[in-house]
Amino acid sequence: MPIIQFAPFSSLINPTFWHTLTQLKIDVLKLSSDSVPITGSYTYGKTVVDRESGKEIALGSNLGLSGESFDAAHTASPHSVTVKGTLKNFNTIEEFKSSDKAALFNALADELWSSDFPEDGNKFLVLTFADLKKYKYYYWCAFPAFVVKPSWEIGEGGWEGVSSGGSFGEEDLRTIASREEPNAPFFLVRRNAGGKIETTPLIASAYPGFFTDVPEKDRYVAFIDPSSLPQNPGWPLRNLLTYLVRHSAPYTSTAASPATTSPKPPSFNIISWRDTDVPSEDGGKGWKSLLGKVYLPSAPDLGKTSAEVEKVVRWNAIGWERDGKGKMSPRLADLGGMMDPRRLADQAV
Amino acid sequence: MHAIQQQYWAVRDYLAPVLRESKFKEHGRITPEEFVVAGDFLGYKFPVWSWEKGDASKAKDYLPPDKQYLVTRGVPCLRRATSLAYTDADEDAEKLLSFAVDESKDEQGEEWVQTHAGRVVTDPSANPTSIQEIPDLDGPEDNGSPSLPTRELSSLSLGSKDATPAIGTIPDLDEIPDMEEEGLDADDDATANPTPVGASATTSEDEPSKANLLQVRTYDVMITYDKFYQTPRIWLLGYDENRTPLTSSQIFEDVSADHALKTVTIEAFPHSASLQAASVHPCKHASVMKKVIERMNTTVIEQQRLPATKDNGNKRRWLFRRNTGEEKKSGEVEGEEVEGMRVDFYLVVFLKFIASIVPTIEVDSTTAF
Structure with a gap:
């Protein structure tokens, strides 16, 4: 990939x-x-x-x-x-x-x-x-x-328009566009059991708790993207991914699975948010934001217990x-x- | 001399009374209150515009402290105005005022808005400034006869001094003597190559030819209220494709030939202690705005008399719309009463007028809707 x-x-x-x-x-x-x-x-x-x-x-x-x-x-x-x-x-x-x-x-x-x-x-x-x-x-x-080796990869199909993949309907996107605190650089998006989209700014207390009991396909992490290139997300995503991978289970969970099973390579549904406001219906171009499945080919070693996590050498x-x-x-x-x-x-x- | 003149303007501005009475339809001038109303509306319709406080010591007391001037940043300017084929200035002036005469057409605003920008660039080879490419980042050797800026840059990077320095276009790059540092960033395959601004956003199949690369400049545009002329006033701060601030002569390249150095000058920005910016002098704004408003008003009144049917055909219909639920703020006007153009639209119209002075700076984001 x-x-x-x-x-x-x-x-x-x-x-x-x-x-x-x-x-x-x-x-x-x-x-x-x-x-x-x-x-x-x-x-x-x-x-x-x-x-x-x-x-x-x-x-x-x-x-x-x-x-x-x-x-x-x-x-x-x-x-x-x-x-x-x-x-x-x-x-x-x-x-x-x-x-x-x-x-x-x-x-x-x-x-x-x-x-x-x-x-x-x-x-x-x-x-x-x-x-x-x-x-x-x-x-x-x-x-x-931060640089991770091996690098982050994008799933098949690359980055695609947020409205084209079928993951979000028009109403869902409007919900995201009218989220509270539009100035937050990163925010979390989930689809709740009732099929409705909910958002919250990404703060330390929100992740990963916001995604508890949410199936993986309905979890999205979004960021305000300063890039407008079709296949190149902006710089802030790098540190966002670093944060996510460091705070995702099993790396930080103390009740980690036995060390014999290697941890699953991390992957995230990332929304690169590029719409200032709701596009007008007759605009013709529609939503500019992108959606992509971002993953690491292998799990980086970030320690399994909190003591080990402390000792992890900072990435370059x-x-x-x-x-x-x-x-x-x-x-x-x-x-x-x-x-x-x-x-x-x-x-x- | 310049300093004396600036002092004189400051005194004159201080002595000028604040306009209290609404006269925008009669004179094209607006009061500070109307400026705020129109600015609020502009920011509401087009969120790229926002209010700024400016330097507190320079705050004008006839405006709310947090609404001193309007600003929008990063306004693209894809081409130089000098590259547009100017042939007949009078014809342009005609066009500017000829909008909305044909009521049967559905897009009254269109021809007027795009007067200059709608023109096709003529033969690029006859117009060298229009095809100056972005200096090649990989080096000079890929091109048999490099164009002017490439040649200059390549010679600069080799440290030779014999090349003629660019005519005010490139700052003294050779005055940064080998400050290049090695080994700060390791090579990283996950970093996108610096794409020149102006690359096409659509992944096109055909290799974009060099002539299609644009020298995209960006501008920060400010609108202040000019107390003496009782009109809004526009200010421009520009950056080139490498995000270096533009010099005044470079900014004049983006001003239509009729206005450069006549109505567009470099002056002290009123909401900063020391900033100088290019500004369109507002001495003619009121009369032009009056003409424009008169014509628009006729159109607006006619539109308002029409029954509100098939509303979705026209993109700019909101401009002519009667007060409906959407603009609740001043929605007292009800039923069949026809009030003509409201002062809220003043700045929207003003931007369309400014767009004719700086045709390639896309200040008029309203056309995108």
Whole structure:
């Protein structure tokens, strides 16, 4: 079966972010290079129809940072997911270059691995160097995601439209679309004994209890998908799957089955949710969300008793953002044209 | 000089009285209250739009603190406006106002909405900017004669300085001196290759030719209320396909030739302490909106007089619908009374008007419905 290839996160930094960082650097941080907690947000991947060629153009959502990222009280706009992150601003370009990026990254990955809260299952890291005189901002983002060997695979048929497989009717999908807390990044969906669809945000207390006595085919785990590519789910799914597999029986159940029987390879029905709202009846395209059966070919060793679970070595994590040329290299935002008073004056009418 | 001008605008804006009386049908201007009503409606119909608080120190007291301006992020811009075949600006202006004259047609809005964007791109080779491909991520050698940006990028990556720098299109990439790091991420076969934005979402059989790759830019679009002109005002922040902020000259590529540098300028965004953004100057908004509203109003009244039958034919029928259960908020109007276009629609109409100034930026998400 084909390996799932996850569409990496990419950052989109609003100029207001650099404005606020500049103020913060001058007024508060000064020469400190301590970590600053910030937030970012992402939303559903979109597709737009090119009016000239009639093709659908995939337009994945980026992890957006803006001036509000520094405002802890800022609430995300509707239909977007807030992600917690860490900013580390360096004073010189040399410090920026020589910093131990792997160590910073691994620290964040360790934090993710040990945190038991699925709603914090995605975090990010931003390293910055602000050249305030030239209005140039060097930055490098990382979105840690855990790598499992062998990789996650997608069942036969790949990802298919959520309405085409017959698993969900129109009414079921409307129920999901109008779920409570639409900003939760992950949520659980089950079909109860009466055939009705029920949802709940995925929080530590909800899983796997929400699925008790629900047949496997009626259990679905959904996530807000920033990708809009037809066969590539977005980056958040990686850590969601990691969470699921670590918290699924028999790995955490103390009354584990005898060690002689090897555990069943984990598999999950995943909904990649890509609909902001209910599509209008005459839209013609209908639901954009995808459904797929995701599984591991063999069960990873995650320990069978709680003591063993503690000792499991953290999976390797990856997720540095590549630059515009696809290299492992920082990016540069040159805001001279939008911030330099002299250059602004030249453009003034 | 620019600073003085900005100060002057600030003072003038401060002194201008807040419009209290509803005059949107007479003048095309709206009050702050109507701006909020229209903004609520826009956000309700099209959830991509949402209210923002902005910088608290810059909050305008005639607007609710949590509803200072409207924003939508990641608005796609698939092509450059300069690549659209502009031949006759006057003809476009005609078209802009010629909507809804033919009542027998069912899609009054259509021709008006898609004035410019409906045009076919002419011979791409005659229009080099339209086919600039996304720089090839795998390297330069796959193409006998690489196009301009590819060549520039490849020479940059080799560190040679002899290539002519791009004309304001590519930021100084060569100023990031070997910061590339090895061994940060192990190779991972479960990571999708970075797909260039603009790749077709549909898995098409035929290999997409390079000319079909689009330079998809995205824009953050803000709508503020301009107290002096008593109209909404639109602001644009753009990013290129690598998500680097656009420079002002790049933004002007997305503005129709009639308006670039005349009505679209870079100015201080009123709800931020330091942000500068491209904005469509609102000095003509009121008169244009008045004309548009007058014509739409006629249509709306006629539609409202018609018995509400076969409602499902027209996608935009909600615009003409009488107050029914769906819009409960102001649903006091009952029975046969005809009120014409309500002020709620102001911003929806406004976006259609803005779409003619920035034809390739899909600000008018309302057409998707």
